[in-house]
Amino acid sequence: MDTTSLLMLIVGVAAGAGIGYFLLQNATKKKAEQLLKDAELKAEIVRKNKEIEAKEKFIQLKSEHEKDVQAKNNAIAQLEQKAKQREQQAVSKEQSINSKIENLNRKEKELEPIKEKLTQQLEVAAAKKEEAEKMLQSHVKQLEKIAGLSAEDAKNQLVESLKNEARTKALAQMKEMVDEAKLQAVKESKRIILQTIQRTAAEQAVENSVSVFNIESDEVKGRIIGREGRNIRALEAATGVEFIVDDTPEAVILSAFDPVRREIARLALHRLVTDGRIHPARIEEVVEKTRKQIEQEIIEIGERTTIELGVHGLHPELIRMIGRMRYRSSYGQNLLQHSREVANLCATMAGELGLNTKLAKRAGLLHDIGKVPDDNPEIPHAILGMQLAEKYKEHPEVINAIGAHHDEIEMTSMLSPIIQACDAISGSRPGARREDTESYIKRLKDLENLAISYPGVEKAFAIQAGRELRVVVESEKITDQQADLLSFDISQKIMTDMTYPGQIKVTVIRERRSVAFAK
Numbered sequence: 333m334d335t336t337s338l339l340m341l342i343v344g345v346a347a348g349a350g351i352g353y354f355l356l357q358n359a360t361k362k363k364a365e366q367l368l369k370d371a372e373l374k375a376e377i378v379r380k381n382k383e384i385e386a387k388e389k390f391i392q393l394k395s396e397h398e399k400d401v402q403a404k405n406n407a408i409a410q411l412e413q414k415a416k417q418r419e420q421q422a423v424s425k426e427q428s429i430n431s432k433i434e435n436l437n438r439k440e441k442e443l444e445p446i447k448e449k450l451t452q453q454l455e456v457a458a459a460k461k462e463e464a465e466k467m468l469q470s471h472v473k474q475l476e477k478i479a480g481l482s483a484e485d486a487k488n489q490l491v492e493s494l495k496n497e498a499r500t501k502a503l504a505q506m507k508e509m510v511d512e513a514k515l516q517a518v519k520e521s522k523r524i525i526l527q528t529i530q531r532t533a534a535e536q537a538v539e540n541s542v543s544v545f546n547i548e549s550d551e552v553k554g555r556i557i558g559r560e561g562r563n564i565r566a567l568e569a570a571t572g573v574e575f576i577v578d579d580t581p582e583a584v585i586l587s588a589f590d591p592v593r594r595e596i597a598r599l600a601l602h603r604l605v606t607d608g609r610i611h612p613a614r615i616e617e618v619v620e621k622t623r624k625q626i627e628q629e630i631i632e633i634g635e636r637t638t639i640e641l642g643v644h645g646l647h648p649e650l651i652r653m654i655g656r657m658r659y660r661s662s663y664g665q666n667l668l669q670h671s672r673e674v675a676n677l678c679a680t681m682a683g684e685l686g687l688n689t690k691l692a693k694r695a696g697l698l699h700d701i702g703k704v705p706d707d708n709p710e711i712p713h714a715i716l717g718m719q720l721a722e723k724y725k726e727h728p729e730v731i732n733a734i735g736a737h738h739d740e741i742e743m744t745s746m747l748s749p750i751i752q753a754c755d756a757i758s759g760s761r762p763g764a765r766r767e768d769t770e771s772y773i774k775r776l777k778d779l780e781n782l783a784i785s786y787p788g789v790e791k792a793f794a795i796q797a798g799r800e801l802r803v804v805v806e807s808e809k810i811t812d813q814q815a816d817l818l819s820f821d822i823s824q825k826i827m828t829d830m831t832y833p834g835q836i837k838v839t840v841i842r843e844r845r846s847v848a849f850a851k
Contacts, residue, residue, distance in 0.1 A: 375460070393440070566612035597619075599626070649724060674751070699737050700755075701717040714740045775830070780792040804843075807842050826838070
């Protein structure tokens with residue numbers, strides 16, 4: 333490439349840089365950045381190309397010079413050998429070599445101004461680059477002023493937006509996973525509960541507050557009453573049971589809320605009638621013997637129950653209380669039978685869940701132990717049972733399960749919700765408990781009145797024998813969120829203010845109807 337072409341190329345590059353500079357002034361930010369990059373790239377390419385060309389030219393000239401020198405040396409060597417014969421030729425060649433050297437020197441001198449021009453052009457390109465960067469910064473500032481945001485603020489807003497979007501997607505995915513886990517948990521819990529109920533035998537409730545003692549004839553009634561009623565007064569004083577001798581043929585009614593006392597009175601009366609000797613001293617003796625017999629029988633019942641259930645290592649006092657459950661009832665359900673049923677349910681459910689079945693059965697058997705103390709303190713039976721379990725060194729998980737099965741304390745063990753669920757299953761199954769008609773109707777009315785007392789409630793219906801309360805609210809006064817809160821408030825009010833067997837489901841119904849007529 334000759335000097336003229338090189339100069340034209342440099343001039344063309346400079347002209348291109350000038351055109352780029354003009355375009356940068358009138359382009360948008362995006363075009364300015366692109367043109368700046370293109371200008372930088374072109375300038376860098378031109379600079380590198382020129383350097384490479386110069387180096388190549390220099391190397392080529394140097395190589396030619398070295399070749400000429402080598403040829404000269406070779407020629408000199410040959411000329412020395414043939415000096416005499418080719419002296420004239422040597423002189424001519426030397427002149428030729430000198431002329432070539434002069435040419436090389438002249439070419440080197442000619443390249444020096446080209447190098448200087450290239451250096452100047454590179455400086456001009458660097459200046460153009462710096463000016464383009466300043467223009468870019470100016471355009472960025474103008475855009476920031478128009479947008480009302482700095483580049484850093486815009487970047488922060490973009491990052492925050494991306495974070496929020498990612499968080500929203502993560503929450504949605506998490507909700508899907510939780511819903512799926514809940515669905516699987518509900519299915520698995522239903523399977524476990526159904527299988528547990530199916531594998532546990534149940535009995536119907538039979539319970540009264542009176543016992544009927546049959547006699548052979550009404551003549552025995554006179555002997556039971558005694559002269560001036562002293563025998564019957566002695567019986568009532570010794571047993572604490574009311575003896576009703578009325579017009580019922582061949583029967584004496586024993587009335588008491590304590591089943592143990594009623595059983596002692598029934599057995600003592602049976603012995604007295606069989607023996608035939610009925611007088612106050614004999615009555616006191618027989619009642620005392622019968623009481624001791626019942627106490628021994630209570631201990632035997634407790635021991636037999638623990639052996640049958642495989643619950644070992646209980647304190648003797650706890651065994652005696654388990655035996656006393658035989659003579660206690662709750663809503664007509666025998667307490668010992670209920671506790672045995674809960675123990676079996678707990679063991680089955682704990683086995684399905686991979687928990688300790690022995691501890692579960694132990695906690696299920698003892699969960700209502702607070703209903704049969706020798707005294708009757710005014711505290712909930714779950715708390716009293718927990719205190720008794722602590723007193724007799726029971727396992728901490730058993731203690732917590734007893735105290736928490738009616739939510740009096742916080743549950744800290746996996747056994748606690750199992751005991752609570754099995755207690756509800758045993759108490760709420762059909763036929764487990766019964767109420768008299770009057771108290772049953774009163775409980776249903778109390779449920780409905782409790783729901784109607786809340787503002788916005790239009791109607792309330794206690795259905796399924798009082799196990800579900802359906803509340804119809806006015807859609808104009810109660811929103812969907814308030815309906816959710818209302819069902820929770822009513823359920824909490826029922827738990828704190830009412831006594832009921834099993835559990836009660838509260839369903840709040842909010843319906844909005846729009847009716848129009850086409851005439």
